[in-house]
Amino acid sequence: MRKTARNQIAMDLASVPPKPTGFGGTSASTTEAVLLRRAATGDQAAFAELYDLTAARIYGLVRRVVRNPAISEEVAQDAFTEIWRQSARFDPDRGSAIGWMLTIAHRRAVDRVRSEDASERRDDAWSRSVEIDHDQTVDHAERSMDGTRIRRALRNLTEVQRRSIELAFYGGYTHTEVAALLDVPVGTAKTRIRDGLIRLRDEMGAER
């Protein structure tokens, strides 16, 4: 209440079932879907198993966005709790379980960083915008195929496309903020984000 910028009575339930994803149709993701289905019935052991399968990706994404390890832990816990709560809302016909879970985690992480003191983040903005170090925090054994593919695809984007996408997704910035960070017109950032994602989609689709 004291510091948040969201002082309108947003009453955001933050319980919106996110759009799932089609990437990662592996046997592991099928297992994840089964475990999620069991979790929906209150099966905590199934959820523990699901945690073990996905924690590195969920925590890794949260850490990437939030950065601070202690806060990341909090946000990741919150994300998993939300995944548990919403587990019945996952629809396997609409995409992979991990994609759905990551979307929830990403929203939580972004909500958290956006509610932080703005000046605190701005101090850090340029250091995080310049170059994303992909390898620094990655446990190599746990890298997914998708991770390798998407990183390769990212390298094929134009500089503005790549940085716009990384700032928007990993940085948690709005496209308007991305434009300001990159010193380009708002319309340009918006367009580059979209162009870049379409190109990533095409490249990843072609590799499958």
Added chain:
Amino acid sequence: MSAEDIHALSGAYALGALAPSERASFEEHLAACPACRAEVDELTDVAAALGAATPEVPPPALRASVLEAIDRVRPLPPLTGTGSDASATSDAGASAEGPSASMVEPLRWRGRRILAVAAALVLLAAGALVVTRWQAGSTATTAASVLDAPDAQRFSRQLDGFSATVVVSADLDRAVIVSDDMPPAPDGTSYQLWFDRPGQGMTDAGLMPPTEGAQEVLLTGDVGDATAVGVTVEPAGGSPEPTSDPVAVIALT
């Protein structure tokens, strides 16, 4: 914003990079634009692949705290699609339900509908509150200790001639809701209190006791970063999440 401009927001939307107001208007547009829905679906897949690309081993303690946390949370029932809210997506195909569903839920809290329980409108007529009270004998925080706290702040909300007041002590990190002449909740229901927390939505803050007249109720849980307190009418015993529009929302600002 021109039509072309709004189409171009699909990428930023898929990455979660729209400001809340933009997101709302883009979601309105999505409901009417199958081409954008299809594109958002595809780009959201890409976003998920970006999300999976940065794995990091979490601290070992996270596992235990997650499992402890879920033990206290009831999973939601599945969406059955029978509510009126589902009509917007009924012709959109399965793949469009995600973004469409996301349009619906936040609206529940915007008070667009006439409140479900008319009786509950007669609400929380808060009287001026001057408290002279004994000091709490124990170390536990009580309503009185919050109301008497030197840093107590009051947040009142007028509602059709009624008002409710939330008193917050930042030092104690607790809040009390104060009301006078509050009508009883309808039979079989309770008033339930909620904190609205950024990133978490409405979190349970306990039930109001079924007493008439003046009340001072200590909300369950820390105030933390809550931005508002909401009151809903819930089935007796309360609900894990709000099931109706709030009868009162008191912003803590």
